[in-house]
Amino acid sequence: MGFGERLKEAVERTGTCACVGLDPHLDKFPEELKASWHGLEGTAFRNAAAAAVQRFNREVLTRIAGKVPAVKPQLAFYEELGAAGWAALEETCRLARDLGILVVADAKRGDIQSTAQAYAQAILSDDGPLAADAMTVSPWLGGDTIEPYLPLVQRQGKGLFVLVRTTNPGSALLQHHGQPRAANVAAREVHRLGLPSAEASGLSAVGAVVGAQTSPDEVRALREEMPHAWFLVPGYGAQGGRRDDCFRGRRTDGLGVLVAASRSVLFPPAEGDPWAAVERAVASFARDVAL
Amino acid sequence: MGFGERLKEAVERTGTCACVGLDPHLDKFPEELKASWHGLEGTAFRNAAAAAVQRFNREVLTRIAGKVPAVKPQLAFYEELGAAGWAALEETCRLARDLGILVVADAKRGDIQSTAQAYAQAILSDDGPLAADAMTVSPWLGGDTIEPYLPLVQRQGKGLFVLVRTTNPGSALLQHHGQPRAANVAAREVHRLGLPSAEASGLSAVGAVVGAQTSPDEVRALREEMPHAWFLVPGYGAQGGRRDDCFRGRRTDGLGVLVAASRSVLFPPAEGDPWAAVERAVASFARDVAL
Numbered sequence: 001m002g003f004g005e006r007l008k009e010a011v012e013r014t015g016t017c018a019c020v021g022l023d024p025h026l027d028k029f030p031e032e033l034k035a036s037w038h039g040l041e042g043t044a045f046r047n048a049a050a051a052a053v054q055r056f057n058r059e060v061l062t063r064i065a066g067k068v069p070a071v072k073p074q075l076a077f078y079e080e081l082g083a084a085g086w087a088a089l090e091e092t093c094r095l096a097r098d099l100g101i102l103v104v105a106d107a108k109r110g111d112i113q114s115t116a117q118a119y120a121q122a123i124l125s126d127d128g129p130l131a132a133d134a135m136t137v138s139p140w141l142g143g144d145t146i147e148p149y150l151p152l153v154q155r156q157g158k159g160l161f162v163l164v165r166t167t168n169p170g171s172a173l174l175q176h177h178g179q180p181r182a183a184n185v186a187a188r189e190v191h192r193l194g195l196p197s198a199e200a201s202g203l204s205a206v207g208a209v210v211g212a213q214t215s216p217d218e219v220r221a222l223r224e225e226m227p228h229a230w231f232l233v234p235g236y237g238a239q240g241g242r243r244d245d246c247f248r249g250r251r252t253d254g255l256g257v258l259v260a261a262s263r264s265v266l267f268p269p270a271e272g273d274p275w276a277a278v279e280r281a282v283a284s285f286a287r288d289v290a291l
Numbered sequence: 292m293g294f295g296e297r298l299k300e301a302v303e304r305t306g307t308c309a310c311v312g313l314d315p316h317l318d319k320f321p322e323e324l325k326a327s328w329h330g331l332e333g334t335a336f337r338n339a340a341a342a343a344v345q346r347f348n349r350e351v352l353t354r355i356a357g358k359v360p361a362v363k364p365q366l367a368f369y370e371e372l373g374a375a376g377w378a379a380l381e382e383t384c385r386l387a388r389d390l391g392i393l394v395v396a397d398a399k400r401g402d403i404q405s406t407a408q409a410y411a412q413a414i415l416s417d418d419g420p421l422a423a424d425a426m427t428v429s430p431w432l433g434g435d436t437i438e439p440y441l442p443l444v445q446r447q448g449k450g451l452f453v454l455v456r457t458t459n460p461g462s463a464l465l466q467h468h469g470q471p472r473a474a475n476v477a478a479r480e481v482h483r484l485g486l487p488s489a490e491a492s493g494l495s496a497v498g499a500v501v502g503a504q505t506s507p508d509e510v511r512a513l514r515e516e517m518p519h520a521w522f523l524v525p526g527y528g529a530q531g532g533r534r535d536d537c538f539r540g541r542r543t544d545g546l547g548v549l550v551a552a553s554r555s556v557l558f559p560p561a562e563g564d565p566w567a568a569v570e571r572a573v574a575s576f577a578r579d580v581a582l
Binding site: 006025041042043064074076077079080081082083084086087088090108109110112113114115116118119121122127128129130138139140141142144145155163166168169170171172173174175177178179182183186206222242 | 367400431433460
């Protein structure tokens with residue numbers, strides 16, 4: 001089964017378009033975990049913090065299994081803990097897989113052919129260390145730097161989300177450059193690369209990142225250019241996006257959008273048990289973006 | 292001392308613009324190292340291969356110390372070995388630092404603010420796991436996603452190379468899009484971001500990746516737009532670039548270009564001692580792109 005269909009199955013099974021971002025901001029961790037690295041520095045700090053990250057993710061994943069289709073670990077937050085952070089990330093991906101939650105590795109990689117092959121092996125391949133179900137990639141170096149991932153799309157049912165349109169303050173500089181805008185050029189490339197995988201279900205394995213603050217007109221144009229693509233929509237919650245903003249890119253069948261939230265659901269303002277608070281915040285998020 | 296000046300000092304001290312890419316292609320390793328992971332799979336394979344990578348890099352680094360200003364590990368080749376690969380990368384960066392060789396981490400990261408901060412900590416910061424001297428970043432998400440690295444540029448003498456113009460087959464799709472071309476828009480952003488660090492020596496800490504196959508006219512225009520920037524030029528050797536192609540972006544003072552070669556110097560056709568062959572290949576490369 002291709003990734004487009006696997007994600008459809010997961011969204012329909014859980015009844016929600018919610019994707020929980022696993023961005024372990026250490027400074028927002030529950031106090032009981034913070035104590036574990038108190039006073040440590042260097043490698044000792046990173047080892048202790050990585051163990052805390054692993055524990056944090058285990059607590060979160062076991063509580064949200066069956067309730068959301070996917071999680072999205074942001075690789076930067078693991079890499080800042082070095083080798084120990086990567087080990088925690090490997091363990092997190094393994095646990096999510098065991099719990100039946102799809103893993104979208106937020107890596108935003110973009111590099112030439114032989115390097116892209118190495119990233120595909122690092123992040124997606126079933127015999128690699130992470131074996132994620134999908135990953136984010138950058139289009140800046142062109143379609144030939146995305147093609148090296150396609151064998152895993154075809155043979156292992158893996159997926160991609162190409163950075164088409166983000167909505168951070170400086171995003172327009174290059175993404176809105178030219179006529180048509182560069183983001184639209186990237187969108188057409190996403191469509192071209194994803195077409196072979198869209199045949200069976202009409203949902204392709206090559207999706208697009210489209211930020212929640214993208215204007216309604218622009219989202220409409222991007223949807224027309226990428227009729228088969230899943231949109232991964234960051235920006236819900238802490239970044240200000242509301243349900244209606246995030247859902248603008250949905251297709252007429254109600255599918256095609258996966259909404260990501262991280263800080264607002266991982267670190268809700270809480271009194272009492274922090275894990276129960278995460279569980280409530282995720283449940284509320286999942287209801288808000290129900291299918 | 293800022294990175295622009297640190298790189299100038301290293302280039303002048305070694306008398307060459309050569310940067311050795313540390314891309315450990317396992318299938319090209321000497322037979323004595325390949326034997327170490329023979330028959331292994333999964334984590335056992337990755338652990339054994341990472342140990343071989345560490346050994347390989349140690350052999351290379353100790354032979355080239357003092358002869359080239361910088362090395363450029365490509366992160367993908369370490370990440371495909373998971374946590375063990377990251378440990379080998381940490382060890383490689385530490386050894387290069389001890390040997391007085393600058394480390395340019397070829398990471399090509401590009402992400403929004405809090406994530407960029409985490410990548411800065413992961414890759415550049417002196418109290419992080421790699422503590423590289425410089426790294427490559429993507430401009431696709433805009434200047435505000437490069438700004439989070441600037442505190443380390445200012446406070447720790449770190450450097451950046453922004454992906455302005457690559458010369459892989461599909462690179463023109465976005466980089467040549469629009470009028471002016473998007474690559475030139477990115478170049479102006481590099482200039483803007485680097486200007487504060489260019490004050491002392493006239494060489495900025497924010498450089499640009501400009502592929503060896505970029506046309507002479509385009510290189511000239513990019514140099515005009517980025518008069519203070521170091522150009523990191525990939526594509527020498529195995530990728531077909533020759534000395535004259537790589538040197539097109541040099542400033543009138545002869546500085547401003549760092550030429551990267553990886554496969555052609557790490558894995559030269561060799562009979563006899565593979566390490567002596569690497570040493571000869573690096574020496575020949577260093578002479579070819581002598582200052």
